[in-house]
Amino acid sequence: MADSVFIDGLAVETVIGVYDWEREITQRLLVDLEMAWDNRVPAASDDVADALDYAAVSERVTQRLQALKPELLETAAEVLAQMLMEEFGVRWLRLTLNKPGAVPSARNVGIRIERGERP
Numbered sequence: 001m002a003d004s005v006f007i008d009g010l011a012v013e014t015v016i017g018v019y020d021w022e023r024e025i026t027q028r029l030l031v032d033l034e035m036a037w038d039n040r041v042p043a044a045s046d047d048v049a050d051a052l053d054y055a056a057v058s059e060r061v062t063q064r065l066q067a068l069k070p071e072l073l074e075t076a077a078e079v080l081a082q083m084l085m086e087e088f089g090v091r092w093l094r095l096t097l098n099k100p101g102a103v104p105s106a107r108n109v110g111i112r113i114e115r116g117e118r119p
């Protein structure tokens, strides 16, 4: 089963970073998520209650990041992965946190993790 639900480029303004000046401002993170989900079930019922609701996930990810105010992208990624598995029943996910502009000479920087087992 290779089905998934994805979110690309979710923009979240939050306090993030290891340096003192970064604790005084908000910066924009872009969140890319791919989450394993059996889309045959909502396809058969035509009911969003059977789907992995990308709108609900987007809202929760934004809330969690803004409350967490992490120093490291790595911390943010682990917290989000655990939350998605516990709260939404996601069994496998790939999560990329982009912090564009953090290294001015680079087009983009960030981290990527995969957690769980693909069903």
Ligand SMILES: Nc1nc2c(c(=O)[nH]1)N=C([C@H](O)[C@@H](O)CO)CN2
Pocket: 016, 017, 018, 019, 022, 071, 072, 073, 074, 099, 102, 103, 111
């Ligand atoms: N692997 C990481 N490296 C760095 C991080 C990070 O979160 N993970 N963060 C910083 C600073 O906050 C940087 O973004 C400030 O420009 C440096 N390296």
